[in-house]
Amino acid sequence: MSAQEQLLLAIADDELVLGWRDSEWTGIAPVLEEDVAFSSIAQNEIGHARAIYQLLAEDADALAFDRSPEEYRSSQLVELRFVPDWARTIARRVLYEAADELRLESLKSSGDLAVAGLAAKIDREEAYHRMHAELWDDRLGREQRYRAALQELLPYALGMVDGGRRGDLAARFGLTEVDAIERGEHADGWVELWHEMTEVRRSIPGAAW
Amino acid sequence: MVTAKAVWSALAEVEDPEIPVVSLVDLGVVRDVRVEGERVHVEFTPTFLGCPALEVMRDRMAEAIESLGGEAEVEVIADDSWSTDRITPEGREKLRAAGLAPPAPREAGTPKLLQLMSAVFRCPYCGSTDTNLENLFGPTPCRSIRYCAGCRQPFEQFKTI
Numbered sequence: 047m048s049a050q051e052q053l054l055l056a057i058a059d060d061e062l063v064l065g066w067r068d069s070e071w072t073g074i075a076p077v078l079e080e081d082v083a084f085s086s087i088a089q090n091e092i093g094h095a096r097a098i099y100q101l102l103a104e105d106a107d108a109l110a111f112d113r114s115p116e117e118y119r120s121s122q123l124v125e126l127r128f129v130p131d132w133a134r135t136i137a138r139r140v141l142y143e144a145a146d147e148l149r150l151e152s153l154k155s156s157g158d159l160a161v162a163g164l165a166a167k168i169d170r171e172e173a174y175h176r177m178h179a180e181l182w183d184d185r186l187g188r189e190q191r192y193r194a195a196l197q198e199l200l201p202y203a204l205g206m207v208d209g210g211r212r213g214d215l216a217a218r219f220g221l222t223e224v225d226a227i228e229r230g231e232h233a234d235g236w237v238e239l240w241h242e243m244t245e246v247r248r249s250i251p252g253a254a255w
Numbered sequence: 256m257v258t259a260k261a262v263w264s265a266l267a268e269v270e271d272p273e274i275p276v277v278s279l280v281d282l283g284v285v286r287d288v289r290v291e292g293e294r295v296h297v298e299f300t301p302t303f304l305g306c307p308a309l310e311v312m313r314d315r316m317a318e319a320i321e322s323l324g325g326e327a328e329v330e331v332i333a334d335d336s337w338s339t340d341r342i343t344p345e346g347r348e349k350l351r352a353a354g355l356a357p358p359a360p361r362e363a364g365t366p367k368l369l370q371l372m373s374a375v376f377r378c379p380y381c382g383s384t385d386t387n388l389e390n391l392f393g394p395t396p397c398r399s400i401r402y403c404a405g406c407r408q409p410f411e412q413f414k415t416i
Contacts, residue, residue, distance in 0.1 A: 079390045082400075086305075086392035093305025093396075097333045163334025170335065170416050171303055171396075173365035178391050180368055 050161065051102060052119065055109075056229060057149065058098035059120035060206070062110060064142060065091035066243060070129045087139075087175055094168050101160060107254060111247040115232065115240040123202035125233035136186060137195035140179040141203035144218055146172060148207050201227040257325040262288045262295055265319040272308040272315070273395050276353040279312060283341030286332060295325035300337035303396035303416070339416050350413060351379045356401070358413040366415055371399075378403035379410055386410075 047055070069088035075081040099106035123142060128134040150172065153165035186192035196219055204212045204226035216223040246253050266288070267280040279285055279299075287298040297316055301309050313329045320327035339358035342350070347357035356379045362370070371391070375384045383405025390400040399412045 079392075082390060082394070083392040086396055089307065090303065090305035090396055093303065097304045100333070160334070163336070166335035167304065167333060170365055171305070173367075174391050174414065177366070177368040177371070181391075 050156065050158065053149070053153075054098050054102060054161070056119040056121070057146075057153075058095045058102070058110075059118045060124050060142075060146075061091040061098070062095035062243075063118070063120045063239070064124035064138075065089070065095065066239065067124060067127065068139075070127070071135070074129070076132055083178055087178065090171055090175070094171070097164055097168070101164060107247070111244045112251075115237050118232070118236075118240070119229060120232075120236075121202060121206050121229050122227060122231065122233040122236075123199060123206065125236040125239065126202075127235045127239070131195075133186065133189065133191040134195045134199065136179075136182045137192060137199050139175070140183050141196065141199055141219075142206075143172065143176045143179045144215060145203045145206040147176060148211050148215065152208075197221065201225060205229055257290055257293070257295055257320075257323050259288045259290050261323055262290065262297070262320060262325065265323055266297070266316060269312075269315045269319050272311040273306075274350070274353070274355065276349045276355075277342075277346045279316065281343050281346030281349060283343060283346070284312070284337060285316075286336070290325070293324075293326045294328060295320045295323075296328045296330065298330050298332050300332050300334070302337065304333065305396045308395075337416075339413060342413075354379050354410060355398070356410060356412045358415045361415055376401055376412060378405055378408070380408055381406035 065088040068084050068091065071084040072081060075084055095110065096106055099109045103109040123138060128138065150165050150169045154162055154169060156162045156165065200216060200221055201224055204215060204223065205228045207215055212226060213223045246255070263280065266285050267278050269279045271277050271279060271282060282302065284300050284302060285297060286300055289296045297320070299313065299316065313331065316329050317327035338361045340361050342357065350357045356376060359374060359376070371388050376386050377384050378386050381403060383403055385404040386401045388399065389402045389409060393400045393411055397414055399414055400409055401412045402409050
């Protein structure tokens, strides 16, 4: 796999797993508007994962669901399970969207036109996720629990972007750059999530739905 | 013998599965039709990548082409070439009549919160511009929810993309 393909696979895995985690709020979010928002965001993220898997493989479902847990390239930031902690959930959304914007920015100028075109499409859709994050960051910005959650999760978000952009990412939240938690290890709870995500495909190999 | 014109007319009858008042041609998602003998090649751009209706749209287009006696090949083009600016004037009017406010024009760069908070959005029911953003997200990926202070009704706004 080329470096670009590895990056694309990491992004697709992040979007798939975060979509799964965000969908855990469907039906139990603090207000009805957020039930709708989290369900819609989750659906979009999984749609992005699908489009990227389709660039990488003939069979997107096989790539998405037929790997062993160690083969996924997802960041621990998206794997962590936060329900019912809203402060951490929002801190993750805010940090994830900021880091995702930086990496989409570089993909949009890729020499591979299929990649650049898809990145531009995804970026336009993500703009709505960024607005949602901005609204919540404004609302919770002074809350101690939210500030602590940003601080706690920052090292994971830094691991999502290139070394040269980490200082800027931290500064966006008024934080100083700390050691990043790099992609590679998986979070506690990842294997349980993998079991849930892949259950149908493991029970009925090749199942499509 | 299938002609491109017949294919376009048939596709103009294919409804959007989630907003049946508009057809796929009204939405501007059918980008190109090429006929080579029996083979009909259609290029199609998704509205939102997370749209659950994509497969249904593709299958319905294939059925419409097959009912003309053609052999359908529907290619999905997942890039930034579709924008809500491609919705036809007829499509926008049909959306409005169904209580779904048509999208604002796409501007340079991605949409910003400030634009959605401050720009003028007109209520599709009473025409008032005294409306505000209730939720960026709605029942499908392509819609937001606004509220009209004029007629005191919530309404759906097609997102600009």
